Amino acid sequence: MIDLTTLSAPLALPCGDVSLRNRIALAPMAGWTDVPFRRLAWRYGAGHLVSEMLSSKPELWDTGKSSQRRVLIQGVRPQAVQIAGSDPKIMAESAKRLVGQGVELLDINFGCPAKKVCSKAAGSALLADITLLQRIVEAVVAAVSVPVTVKTRTGLTPSDRAGLEAALAAQAVGAQMVVMHARSRACRFVGPVDYGRLGELRAKLDIPLLVNGDIDGVDAARRALGSSRADGVMIGGGAMGQPWIFSTLMGQAPPELGERLTIMAEHLESMHEFYGHETGTRIARKHIQAYLKRLGMQSLCRASMQEDTAEGQVRWLRAHRNLIVDQGRRQQALGSAAA
Ligand SMILES: Cc1cc2nc3c(=O)[nH]c(=O)nc-3n(C[C@H](O)[C@H](O)[C@H](O)COP(=O)(O)O)c2cc1C
Structure with a gap:
């Protein structure tokens, strides 16, 4: 091997x-x-x-x-x-x-x-x-x-x-x-x-x-x-x-679900800062979708897309953090997506 x-x-x-x-x-x-x-x-x-x-x-x-x-x-x-x-x-x-x-x-x-x-x-x-x-x-x-x-x-x-x-x-x-x-x-x-x-x-x-x-x-x-x-x-x-x-x-375990959400939030804020709020919000959408898909939570993609301001995107993520982590843990227990 x-x-x-x-x-x-x-x-x-x-x-x-x-x-x-x-x-x-x-x-x-x-x-x-x-x-x-x-x-x-x-x-x-x-x-x-x-x-x-x-x-x-x-x-x-x-x-x-x-x-x-x-x-x-x-x-x-x-x-x-x-x-x-x-x-x-x-x-x-x-x-x-x-x-x-x-x-x-x-x-x-x-x-x-x-x-x-x-x-x-x-x-x-x-x-x-x-x-x-x-x-x-x-x-x-x-x-x-x-x-x-x-x-x-x-x-x-x-x-x-x-x-x-x-x-x-x-x-x-x-x-x-x-x-x-x-x-x-x-x-x-x-x-x-x-x-x-x-x-x-x-x-x-x-x-x-x-x-x-x-x-x-x-x-x-x-x-x-x-x-x-x-x-x-x-x-x-x-x-x-x-x-x-x-x-x-390189052999390390992937971050825990909570940490993944923290990385995602930091990524969002860094896009808003780098591009300015309007462009940053637009570019951030596809990344939010990519993270959600990896977590097996495509069902949340549409709702996340509705946010059209930087503050809205950050707020949305904070508001859904617990839900995403809980659902992710359930999926992990079943051995699916977010493992
Ligand atoms: C959206 C997108 C943009 C890309 N832009 C570039 C680029 O600017 N320069 C480049 O050499 N390849 C570019 N590629 C090709 C990727 O670097 C890579 O060769 C290709 O996606 C295959 O690798 P992967 O299966 O790991 O994605 C792009 C691919 C995608 C999907």
Whole structure:
């Protein structure tokens, strides 16, 4: 059986002196893994955090959204930001600028299937042009002295090998780590994951490899590591509504129900503070739903959605705290959801 204690060990990148503090990373997820969420994930043991994707386009550098996405988080090392784009020169410029602002690791997005990114032939669309993909990595590596990593998919379709070629091409020009979502671009976020495809890559790749896709607990992590033989895991959806998943993968018990509610309340307040009350309230809704679903209390989602002020959301949570904890305990006694 795969031994998950190896996930607690630091992961040194091949050149320079940058190490990840452990091998369980939080996946970048636009609209979800913002500063408040990343702070929580770091507190609960995530070994590596990457910002939500930032466009490299100069006209988008200073928008409110870009500025919020590149806020650095005190105490986190390395401060990692993800960039997306298709022009090597612009990507290099963007990388230089970010490093000037304190960024300590740059990740390049070659995985996003979204139309907005792909209409500009960025993200996973670059898997159709490995030469350009490699020129982008080369230009960014040449422009900055911090490690450059890439995040990609297995290919354009389940049967092609574009992801493997992309990873090797990136390594050849200086990328220091590959994260691979074990699905092709065509599969977007559904369809079976193919961790075995990463196993093929592992045999040829010398730099660290993280496996990503559908890892939401200990069993899934064992499966992913067993088939991929990756050096670590990256967790996206599995962290929604349970930002403590990182410490549980390292062998700690999940927080008690009461503590989960305290974490949820703190998360809410941190979103209200970071975004301001109006935007914070809107963004908080999906997180409240994610926590409630994890607790097996979908029935409360609709009522929580009615709250349209920050104060209302906090009040709602306080008013329902005992009910949620009591119901959760009953479910735990029956061996279901909130265990
Ligand atoms: C809402 C959402 C937003 C995402 N945004 C990004 C992003 O900004 N950059 C990126 O590389 N991947 C992004 N992804 C992909 C995730 O990082 C991850 O590869 C994918 O969700 C599969 O992992 P999971 O099954 O653990 O969620 C996003 C995924 C989701 C669901």
